[in-house]
Amino acid sequence: MTFRLLGLGLLALALPAWAHNPTALRLAPDAATPQIDGRLDDDAWQRAPVYERFVQFLPADKQPARWRTTVQVLVTGDALVFGIRAWDPEPGRIRAPLARRDQVKADQDFVSVFIDPVGHRRSAQYVRVSAAGALEDGQFSAEDDAEDTAPDFDVEAAAARLPDGYSVELRWPLAALRFPHADGLPWRMLVVRNIPREDRTLDVSAPAMTKDALSFIAELQPLDGLGDLVEQVRERSFIALRPELTLRSTNDRDEAGQVRRTRKASLGAEFKWRPRADWVIDATLNPDFSQVELDEPQLAGNTRFALSVPEKRPFFLESADVVGPTQADESGENRSLAAFYTRAITDPDWGLRATWRGASAEATALHLRDAGGGTVLRAGAFATRTGLQPRDSEASFARGRLQLGGVGLAGLVSARDFGHGLATHVVGSDGVLRAGDSDQFRGHLLLSSTTLGLDEDGQVRRVSRERGHRAWLGWRHRDADWVANVNVEEISPRFANDNGFVSQSGIRRASAFGYLRLGPRELAGVDLHDSEFQLKLQETRTVADPLLGVAAGQVVDRLLQPGFWMAAARNTGIWGHLGLDSHRAKSGGRLHDTRTLLLGFESNPGELLSFLMAEVEWGRRLDVDADRVGLGLQAQLEAKLRTPLAGGWWLEFEQRLGLGTVDAPDGRRAFTDRSAQSLVVLHLSPRDSLRVIHQQTHFTRRADASVALADEDSRQRQLAVMFQHRVGLSRIVSLGLNRASERPGLARSRELFAKLTLGY
Structure with a gap:
C-alpha cells in the first residue's frame, strides 16, 4: 500500500x-x-x-x-x-x-x-x-x-x-x-x-x-x-509483537558456602494491540529484565524508612500518566506511589493491561501474576518494618479519571492476593481543581484492608483484618512573584498497600514550601539569571498506635529551613538552607534539636566535563540507632564526562559518590555510610554500545556499650557489563555479565546472559 x-x-x-x-x-x-x-x-x-x-x-x-x-x-x-x-x-x-x-x-x-x-x-x-x-x-x-x-x-x-x-x-x-x-x-x-x-x-x-x-x-x-x-x-488497528529469547547461566553461593549452578533458556514476549485510537491492550509473558540498568545505590544505614526506586521495566510504562503522576512535587514529596508502585511487582510471569482514553475521561486496568521474592512493607510513625514477600501472588489495579473543565475526579481499586488467606485491598478517590492560571488543588483518600502482617522477626503471618486510611490535600500556587506548595495529610497506623509504597504511617503532617522570586540581579560582580528566597516548614505528629505502643501527639519531626537558590552562566545553580530542625528517633524518646547548614552546586562546565553536582549538609545530625545527636555530614557528588575517541567512538563516564557520618559524644566517629557508582559507556555507534556499571555500599559502626550498639561492617557490591546493539525499540541484542556479593556472609552470585528481542 x-x-x-x-x-x-x-x-x-x-x-x-x-x-x-x-x-x-x-x-x-x-x-x-x-x-x-x-x-x-x-x-x-x-x-x-x-x-x-x-x-x-x-x-x-x-x-x-x-x-x-x-x-x-x-x-x-x-x-x-x-x-x-x-x-x-x-x-x-x-x-x-x-x-x-x-x-x-x-x-x-x-x-x-x-x-x-x-x-x-x-x-x-x-x-x-x-x-x-x-x-x-x-x-x-x-x-x-x-x-x-x-x-x-x-x-x-x-x-x-x-x-x-x-x-x-x-x-x-x-x-x-x-x-x-x-x-x-x-x-x-x-x-x-x-x-x-x-x-x-x-x-x-x-x-x-x-x-x-x-x-x-x-x-x-x-x-x-x-x-x-x-x-x-x-479506526485503524495497530499490532506490535516483540518476542524475546534469553539464555542464562547462573552461579549462586549462599552464606553457608553452598553453590548452586543453573542454566536456562526462556522465551518471552510482549504484545501491544491498538484496535482503535482510544484503546490499547498490552500483554507480557515471561518478561526478562536482565538488561535494565542497576538501581542507583542510596545511603540507607542511618535511615529509618524504606526508600523507593524508579521504574525502568517496559511493560509497566504504558499509560503511566493514567495510573497517576510519578514525579515528586516541588516540596520533594511523592504521594502518588501510595496508590500504585510498580516496583512492588518483583518478577511477573505474565500480565495483561487495557487502557482507554476518551475526550473527557480515561481509564486503565491491569492484572498479573508475580513470582514474588520482593519486600513487604509495614510502616509505623518512626520506622518501616520489612519482611519477605510470599511467592506466586496475583496483583490487580484499576484507575479511571473524569475531566470536567478545570475539575478532574478519579477512582481506583487495588488488590494483592498472596493465597492462604493473605490479601490486601485498597479503594480510593483522588482529584484536582485548577482555579485559574495560578492555583491548583489536589488530594486523595485511600482506604485499605489487609490480612497480611509481620511478626517481630519480620516473618509474614495472617492477622485479623486491619483497616486504615490515607488522606491528603495539597495546594500549589505560582505567579510572577512567588510560588507555594502547601500540604496536609493523615495516614492511619494500619494503612497498608502491597501494590503501593507506604514508608510511614500513624502520622499527621502539615508542610509548606515556597519561594519568593527575586529575578535577575548582580551579586559580587556575577550576573544571576534568576534568584529566589526559599522557606520550608513541616511538622509531623503521631497518631495513637496501641499495637506498636505509640502515644498520640508526639512530634516526629519539625522543620524550619530558610534558604536560597540562584542561577548563573553555564546552566549553573547554587542553593542552600539553614536546617533549624527537630527530630525524634523513637516513640517516647527525646526530641533532638538538629542544626545543619546545606550548600549545593551544579553546572555544565564544558563539553568534556558535561555535568558536575555537589551537595553537603554539615552540622549536628541525628544518629537514629543511638538516639542522639552528633557532629556529622551528609554529602553527595555526581560528575559526568564525555569525550570523543578515534573512529567516531564516544566515551561516557559517570561517577556518583555518597557519604554520611555522625560522631559520638567522645568525638570519635560513630558510623560511616558510603555509596558509590561508576558507570562507563563506550559508544561504538548510535546503535552499538558497551556499558560497565560498578557500585557498592559500605556501612560501618563502632561498638558503643552506652547505647548497646555492637560493631557493624556491611558491604554490598554489584558489577554489570553489557554489550547492546539496538535499533529503536524493535531490534535489540544484549550480551551481559552480572555479579553481586554482600558482607557479612559469603553470599555471591554471577550471571551470564544473552538476549534477543525482535519487533513485528
Whole structure:
C-alpha cells in the first residue's frame, strides 16, 4: 500500500499570528515519504511551509530568539514527520556527544517535540533529539510540572551536522500517540531548542510561553488541519509483537558456602494491540529484565524508612500518566506511589493491561501474576518494618479519571492476593481543581484492608483484618512573584498497600514550601539569571498506635529551613538552607534539636566535563540507632564526562559518590555510610554500545556499650557489563555479565546472559 503524503506543513504550529500569514496552512504537494537521515533534502521538504517564530524561554522568557530555528511538519498515512533546522553561527561549539537513550540533557544541543493529542494540556508525550541523533522520550505531567523519562516510544530520528548548524528528522508513528476516538479537542504541540553555551538558552515555538505558568505545557499550540487524517486513523488497528529469547547461566553461593549452578533458556514476549485510537491492550509473558540498568545505590544505614526506586521495566510504562503522576512535587514529596508502585511487582510471569482514553475521561486496568521474592512493607510513625514477600501472588489495579473543565475526579481499586488467606485491598478517590492560571488543588483518600502482617522477626503471618486510611490535600500556587506548595495529610497506623509504597504511617503532617522570586540581579560582580528566597516548614505528629505502643501527639519531626537558590552562566545553580530542625528517633524518646547548614552546586562546565553536582549538609545530625545527636555530614557528588575517541567512538563516564557520618559524644566517629557508582559507556555507534556499571555500599559502626550498639561492617557490591546493539525499540541484542556479593556472609552470585528481542 502506498501512503499519500498529505504534507500539511506546519499545521502543528497554528499560532494566532498566522491568521495574517497566507502560507501558514498551505498543503504541501503529494510526494514520497522522506528518508529519515537527518538531511532535509527530500522533495517533500522543499514544498512544505516553514515556521520560525521562536522566542526565548531561558534565561529570560518572551525575548527574541538569538539564532534561527525552523520547523516543518509532514503527515503521512501512518506518521507525523518533523523536519527541524537549527542554525548556529559557531557550529564548532555544538555539543553533540553520543549518549544513551534518555540521557539527552541540558549539556547537549537538542530539539524537542511535545505532542498532546488529547488537547487538554494535562499531559504531553515528548521526544528529544540531540545534534548527534541520540534520543530521550517520555511523558510530561502538567499536574506536577515534571517529566517522566521512563516511557519509551517507537520513534525514528536522525540528525545531520551542517556547516552552519544541524538538522533533525523525526518520524513519530501515529500508533505511538494516544488520543480519543471521538469528540477530542484539537491536537496541540510545542517545539523546543536547547543551546548550551556560557549562557544556556532554551528557545520555544510558542511566543506566549511564560515562566509564570503552572506548567511548562500550559501554552501548547493548536494543531490545525488534521481533521480528515485523524478520522481515518481513529479506526485503524495497530499490532506490535516483540518476542524475546534469553539464555542464562547462573552461579549462586549462599552464606553457608553452598553453590548452586543453573542454566536456562526462556522465551518471552510482549504484545501491544491498538484496535482503535482510544484503546490499547498490552500483554507480557515471561518478561526478562536482565538488561535494565542497576538501581542507583542510596545511603540507607542511618535511615529509618524504606526508600523507593524508579521504574525502568517496559511493560509497566504504558499509560503511566493514567495510573497517576510519578514525579515528586516541588516540596520533594511523592504521594502518588501510595496508590500504585510498580516496583512492588518483583518478577511477573505474565500480565495483561487495557487502557482507554476518551475526550473527557480515561481509564486503565491491569492484572498479573508475580513470582514474588520482593519486600513487604509495614510502616509505623518512626520506622518501616520489612519482611519477605510470599511467592506466586496475583496483583490487580484499576484507575479511571473524569475531566470536567478545570475539575478532574478519579477512582481506583487495588488488590494483592498472596493465597492462604493473605490479601490486601485498597479503594480510593483522588482529584484536582485548577482555579485559574495560578492555583491548583489536589488530594486523595485511600482506604485499605489487609490480612497480611509481620511478626517481630519480620516473618509474614495472617492477622485479623486491619483497616486504615490515607488522606491528603495539597495546594500549589505560582505567579510572577512567588510560588507555594502547601500540604496536609493523615495516614492511619494500619494503612497498608502491597501494590503501593507506604514508608510511614500513624502520622499527621502539615508542610509548606515556597519561594519568593527575586529575578535577575548582580551579586559580587556575577550576573544571576534568576534568584529566589526559599522557606520550608513541616511538622509531623503521631497518631495513637496501641499495637506498636505509640502515644498520640508526639512530634516526629519539625522543620524550619530558610534558604536560597540562584542561577548563573553555564546552566549553573547554587542553593542552600539553614536546617533549624527537630527530630525524634523513637516513640517516647527525646526530641533532638538538629542544626545543619546545606550548600549545593551544579553546572555544565564544558563539553568534556558535561555535568558536575555537589551537595553537603554539615552540622549536628541525628544518629537514629543511638538516639542522639552528633557532629556529622551528609554529602553527595555526581560528575559526568564525555569525550570523543578515534573512529567516531564516544566515551561516557559517570561517577556518583555518597557519604554520611555522625560522631559520638567522645568525638570519635560513630558510623560511616558510603555509596558509590561508576558507570562507563563506550559508544561504538548510535546503535552499538558497551556499558560497565560498578557500585557498592559500605556501612560501618563502632561498638558503643552506652547505647548497646555492637560493631557493624556491611558491604554490598554489584558489577554489570553489557554489550547492546539496538535499533529503536524493535531490534535489540544484549550480551551481559552480572555479579553481586554482600558482607557479612559469603553470599555471591554471577550471571551470564544473552538476549534477543525482535519487533513485528
